[in-house]
Amino acid sequence: MTDPTSQANYTEIATEHVLFKWTIDFANQIIAGTATHDLRISKNDVGEVIFDTADLDIESVEVEGKSASYEVKPKHPIMGSALHINLPSGLKSGSLIKATIKYQTTKECTALQWLAKEQTQGKSFPYLFSQCQPIYARAMAPVQDSPSVKIKYSAEVISVLPALMSAIRQSPPSDGPAHDGKVIGKDAVTYVYHQPIPIPSYLIAIAAGNVVYRPFPRHPGKEWTCGIWSEPELIEAAYWEFSEDTARFLASAEEIVVPYRFGVYDLLVLPPSFPYGGMENACLTFLTPTLLAGDRTLVDVIAHELTHSWFGNGVTHANASHFWLNEGWTTYIERLLLQVIHTPADRGFSFIIGYKGLQDDLEMYVDRPKYQRLVIDFEKGEDPDDAYSGVPYDKGANLILHLERTIGGLDVFLPYVRDYVSTFMGKSITTQEWKSHLYGYYEKHGGAGKIKALDSIDWDAWFYGEGLQLPVKMEYDSSLAESAYKLAERWDSSRAVEISKLSFHESDLDNFSSTQKVVFLERLQSYKPLPSSHVEHLASLYKVSSTHNAEIRLRFYQFCLADPSSPVALKYAAQAADWVIGGGTGMVVGRMKFCRDVFRAVYKVDKDLAVNAFQKEKNAFHPIARKLIEKDLKLLS
């Protein structure tokens, strides 16, 4: 079965290596240059190679150094325009052929966001960054844009601002003077990168802006290095937030699975319009600045992103239908790392928080139950972003946790995890291949008893089940959640009491971590909405509407907008909308977890308010976020 989101003929001929020669033109907001593919033929007389492209201007094509005929097919709204290149006849299976495409990007390229200098911390230089997952690599370069195709790449990028890519930097050195000592914003420098490990196209990434580097201390006994990139204005805060934990998490993950293969694990803190919490681009995880909470409480995102080095970047889902293999496994291991580095209670706590998000997302899809499934049967050309939610993450992680418990706990489960990763490292697999290996492993290591245990799992319900419930009622260690639950319960039972007679205090939250505050506010949402007077009282007492911690602020807005017709919802809807559009600064809160949820909640209170706020700053959002918010607000079908 081929990838439902790609038009490429990668089963007949596939890229092994691609060389990008690019020039970044900040003034005209284009990347122009060439992509040279080394293609391995797997079908005799293949006749043509088909690449995915979207909104690229193709200028010319050469095959083996000679001008070649090609055709750009009409644009499919989701899959883009297939680029067909004719190949000489008589090509033999097993041989290699080279194709070079000269092209440039356009304003419509969804993968790229070009920021004006006002939208950066420093306000002095523009900024460019890419987001290729799930299917936008084709809007940056002509590629066979399926995770089933794993490619090495090299890049030579000419830029007047420091340029970073998801690969090993060859020159100039990362720890040398910024921009090779040349004038930033003026002098062109050639940045050379090489990614020697085959990766799926969605991990190709570029960022360019006024960024500086600070290495983290070397982890004893490790060959790999870690460090952080950001604009100079944020580098202190970013270094402080992540320098303690990053290498420690990476070393702990190596204990669970196999050694880290990519040599370099760097972080890049992006401007606030970055649409995700993190993106696990190879060698260089991209991060939202909303993680800079100042208390190191949001490092679970780092644990998540670095875990992708094995689950996703190492063992990759074959196509969008099996995306849960990346995210479910990664979320499961991320939480196991929390248990290893902190306590078992931290793992349980993380599952509790995830469960609330899962419930919300399953509810969001009541009218499209297909997307409540773990394994989704996409039609050819269906948009995988329509299915993007917490389902693959949390339903997936719960399935793996259930599996761990069913098979007899971590002692018998972790050796299997190591075997799974070793077996499929470097490959792209389907859910069926995953399950076959699982059965095969326990046939060898455990026999009939373990197979019986595996057979007791209702696989169909986990893979294809719809609705709001998991197939099994899951129990989690809730010790870290108890105090939050108790406080929420007190508020719930106070709903009939007059405000002047309430006995809540500012100090109620004194001993709460920021995550416990999140759980408290989420727990409140599980009750009937409180009267507006009580919500106002809570807001003024706990100062949750002005906190800089975006996780807490999101939950507060969700809590007070829960009853869309209440006076308090009307009041805070405007504030919530203003928060995500950046309050006139142009610095939107572009992380979709925050802005999409807020826009959806505001929309239920006041459609016009939501739409007008969005329209005002819509160009400041990343093209992917913009598209999905437009769908949420019914501006786009």
Ligand SMILES: [Zn+2]
């Ligand atoms: Zn992930």
